[in-house]
Amino acid sequence: MKVVGYVNSYKTHKDDRFLEIKSQKEKISEFCQKHNLELVKIYEETINNADFPPVLTRLINDAANKNFEHIVVLKIDILAKDNLTKTWVTSELNRHNIRIYSIAEFNASKPSTASISESKLVKYKVKDIPSLPEVVTKVMELVQNPNSSAAQLSKVISHDTGLTSRVLKLVNSAYYGFPKQISSIQHAIMILGFTTIRGLVLSSTIFKIFAPKNDRVKVLDYKRLWKHSLITAIAAKRINKFLRLQEDDDIFSSAILHDIGKIILDQYDHENYISALQEAPHPMDNRMMFAEKRYCGINHQDLGYLVAEEWNLPPGLINVIHYHHYPLEALEHTRLTSIVYVGNIIAHIALDFDNFDIGLFDERVLEYLSLDEDNLCQINSEVMLEIENIEDLESFLR
Ligand SMILES: [Fe+2]
Ligand SMILES: [Fe+2]
Known part of the structure; x- marks a missing residue:
């Protein structure tokens, strides 16, 4: 697979520029060698603080001519100095179906499990959890592998007709709001990119694996939890937009x-769990986490994290699942986790409270x-309007 590298050092002091560029080039070469990628060229930015960097503009023109299939950079920030440029670059590259590999993100280490008490009970429970269906693990492998193509990914997903229709339903829902119908997975991949599609596959499948069991005493309201999750996703997207951030590919799924x-x-x-919920029935009550720990030996954040690790979910999802009530404790993906934290509270306001209350939010996270x-x-009122038409999204999780 043919790839190109791109190096820039706009944040580096002038005297260190030569060394910085050299080190970026070395890391790109090593990465390509390790992953059997044919590095055909490294583009080196010469004017390092321009709004539309000239070498990057040339690279995008070359992408249109299909001279290469992927771009490798040391970290995403290197591609653009601000969000506007970043959005321009990524949408242009997406248009030509060129993927960007950020070495830093690729190598990002997963959080350690050491901080969680691994009692026999917890280990036993996690081992009992079903593994992800083959189609999902295959999708995760393909997305992780720099050599895979959109055609391969589309073939794997399209093989599963239920999954295909669930993913297309979401892609065509009001959440994405595309003006034209997207009728194939290949088209969806081209528009949304590999990582977002992986998120859609994961979200729809995981909810399906855990469909409610009928023979149980109902204590957890699944329909309400689905709705809560969807509103959290809508709110997170709104917050991201309000902050004028480039959309994080993991935002919906996390x-x-x-x-x-x-x-x-x-x-x-x-x-x-019934005992825990009886003791602390309100979902915004901090006592709920303590009650879960007391009765089940672990709270839902930590158990979710252990299972997410077991399933090898992407690091963004693992962090959000693990820290969504205390986002500033997340050492990685802190911004994504904080956005989902705020989205979660807005979703509770929508479903569980009568009025907006600023006191529900941790001011450090808001800061x-x-x-x-x-x-x-403002975000809260936008979300309230948007969720009036949530039905098309709800069927995605059923
Ligand atoms: Fe939670
Ligand atoms: Fe929640």
Whole structure:
């Protein structure tokens, strides 16, 4: 597979520029060698602070001529100095079906499990959780592998007709709001990119694996939890847009799956979970996490995290699942986790409260995201309007 590298050092001091460029080039070469990628050229930016860097503009023109299939950079920030340029670059490259490999993100280490008490009980429960269906693990492998193509990914997904229709339903829903119908997975991949498609596959499949069991005493309201997850995703997307950030590919799937630990507690430790919910029935109550720990030996954040690790989910999802109630504790993907944290509270306001209340939010997280009360009120009202037509999305998770 033919790839090109791109190096830039706009943040580097002038005197260190030569060394910085050299080190970026070496890391790109090593990465390509390790992953059997044919490195045909490394583009080196010469004017390092321009709005539309000239070498990058040339690279995008070359992409249109299909001289290569992927771009390798040391980290995503290197491609653009601000979000506007980043959006321009990524949408242009997406248009030509060129993927970007960021070495830093590729190598990002997963959080350690050491911080969680791994009692026999927890280990036993996690081992009991079903593994992901083959189609999903295959999709994750393909997305992770720099050599895979859109055709390969589309072939694997299209093989599963149920999955295909669920993914297309979401792609064509109001959430994405595309003006024209997208009728094939290949087309969806070209528009949304590999990582987003992986998120859609994961979200729809994981909810399906844990469909509610009928013979149980109902204590966890699944329909309400689905709705909560969808509203969290809508709110997270709104917050991202409000902050004028480039959309994170993991935003939908991490918001949808943030509370997956609750479903697992309900299905694999049902009796104890009933006791926990009876003690702390309100979902925004901090006592709920303590009650889960007391009765089930683990709270839904930590159990969700262990299962997410077991399933090898992408790092963005693992962090959100693990830290969505305390996002500033996440060492990686802190911004994504904080956005889902705020989205989660907005979703609770929509379903569980009568009015907007700023006191529900941790002010340190709001400060981290630079959001104030007026901003949140505005986002909250936008979300309330958007969720009036949530039905087309709900069928995606059923
Ligand atoms: Fe939660
Ligand atoms: Fe939640």
